[in-house]
Amino acid sequence: MNTTPHRDLRLGVLGYGLRGSIARLAHRPGAGGRVVAVAEHDPVARAEADEAFPGALTTADHTRVIESPDVDAVVVLTPDHTHADLACQALKAGKAVFVEKPLDISIERCDELLRTAYETGSRLYVGHNMRHMPVVRLMRDIITRGEIGQVKTVWVRHFVGSGGDFYFKDWHAERRYTNGLLLQKASHDLDVLHWLANAYTRQVQAFGDLMVYGDNPDRRLPGEPKHADWHDDRNWPPNSQRGLNPVIDVEDVSLVNLRLDNGVLAAYQQCHFAPDYWRNYTVIGDAGRLENFGDGPGAVVKVWNSRRPSHSDQADAAYSVPDDEDDDGHGGADPLLVAEFLRFARDGGLTNTSPVAARMAVAAGVRATESLRAGGVPQEVPGLDAELVSYFENGQVAPLR
């Protein structure tokens, strides 16, 4: 990669939709990053990019951005099924790459992406922003300090309050673009679950169904834009939603059981018609239990680690989730994510997010989706090639041969 030490990293962005927020955070001329090119199919979004990044090249053709000699690093913010293909093209062109989660929608494509990074030596960074969320880091610190003993079981309940708005009105609702919402939506939490338990999933079993949105006939016509009020707190109850995607073939409720490779047993549950939006984690070790109450500003993580005769709200310890100074996306996680990417793309080194862990989260989500579509039959989750694991765990530096 052609960078000199004190110059802004020149960024080429692919896709400028909702996650265009990541590009805007990374655009900090004179302070490390500058968006110099944007590829976007939609002319309206392209005009918005023109306004956000004056002087940048905007184009409908992603190859012009990937192959531009003026671009040092490529930021992939397109829909899930395009990630590996676009990221591989950029890695082969010698660019550092930021790829949004999930890595892609099949295990094979994720493995191809990791192998391409290994073979080209170009740096690959994955946007698992939850690893930078204060509530997640607090839970991990509590576990690492030994406050609940050795982790034995992790239970995650994910209430996707705005699910009808965000996941059933566009491409997210279709298997061909997402595979299922245990990838697009759960890959974050499966990754965090693995991180808290310090292991990866070996076996999964799941049930799931399309319970609420599938019967709703109020659909957009193919090609018709999303309604102006597609995201609105007044879109309630869920069965009164309007302007859903023409095709809906993903599940709106999923219940997953997981066996991890260190023996930890875990559960993940996701519902897209809950009234409130948050995640509730319970981690039980052999000497205590933690649970989060809320996951944004004002949230608390409580720890119970002395015996008591019945439930008590009075925990042995209660920790406030620290407020982030810069709450500009996902509880302050997105600015930290972008800062870590810019540092890694420029200087290399170890990172909090991990391409191997991201691949293992997709692998668990893919096999869980297969399980629930096969009536709950348990599925084995394949591990990643050991050569790739050691390359990435070593900070993407090839061992001496």
Ligand SMILES: NC(=O)c1ccc[n+]([C@@H]2O[C@H](COP(=O)([O-])OP(=O)(O)OC[C@H]3O[C@@H](n4cnc5c(N)ncnc54)[C@H](O)[C@@H]3O)[C@@H](O)[C@H]2O)c1
């Ligand atoms: N980490 C997170 O918290 C988080 C949150 C939301 C979405 N995401 C992920 O971010 C990605 C983008 O999601 P979004 O909500 O912004 O989607 P979006 O549909 O709003 O935007 C995607 C954009 O990509 C454009 N596009 C598609 N193919 C292209 C190509 N080849 N070249 C140029 N432009 C192309 C589309 O026209 C669209 O505008 C997805 O993978 C999604 O799963 C991550």
